[in-house]
Amino acid sequence: MASDKILIVEDEKDTRFILEKLLTKNDYEVVSASNGAEALEILKTTAPKVILADWTMPIMDGIELCNEVKKIDAFKIIYFIILTARASLKDRVTGLDVGADDFLIKPIENQELLARIRSGIRIHNLQNEIKQIEHSKALIEMATAIGHNFNNPLSSLVLSIKNIEDELKGKSSGKQFNDDFQIIEQSLERIKTLVKDLTNLQNPEIINYSSGNKMLKIG
DSSP, X not given: OXXXXXXXXXXXXXXXXXXXXXXXXXXOEEXXXXXHHHHHHHHTTXXXXXEEEESSOSSSOHHHHHHHHTTSGGGTTSEEXXXXXXXXXXXXXXXXXXXXXXXXXXXXXXXXXXXXXXXXXXXXXXXXXXXXXXXXXXXXXXXXXXXXXXXXXXXXXHHHHHHHXXXXXXXXXXHHHHHHHHHXXXXXXXXXXXXXXXXXXXXXXXXXXXXXXXXXXXX
16 A cells, blocks of 8 residues: 655755654655745645645745645645744734645644644545545536437437338348448447446546547446
8 A cells, every 4th residue: 555645845954854754754655845846846746645844945935835736726635734933823824824724833743743644634535535526426417418418319310210211111122221221220229328328327437548538438
């Protein structure tokens, strides 16, 4: 089982080293950055469940980083913990306004930090599960709607082709005629199966199709 990934954003080298050792010792996969700008670059290729970010850093501080992270839909469920020596209510409100999920006041007690991280990972996992459920529900609703919209014109098409076939049978004969209608009937059966699969879709799955494109697996 893969370890949960934590991104540490801390400009003070010794503090960053201590946090890395603590989290690695507790079986977390750790990635580090020395400021918010570096962290944003890391996030382009890495998806942590929790970000620990110092409030005061050069180039881009923890509050600015949090603000940027929470603007991006793909990053919104990352649990963001701000590490700070600022203990005033005004500072906490500032952090919450930009989307911070939690605060830890320096100096940080190791067991409290680990408890907050465990809590953050649980919340992240629950939010991700809800997101997946909502995504699956949306796919099912879309597939059902498409299936129903296809069903009525398909029924009309089947009846029309049947009428044409009945009329032509008395006037036409030969293998080509039979082969053509056999192909039409086989195609209609395939379409009817597709419509049935769409309207009865239960566990939608997105699969790779070609050249990086993805498609909904049906049937």
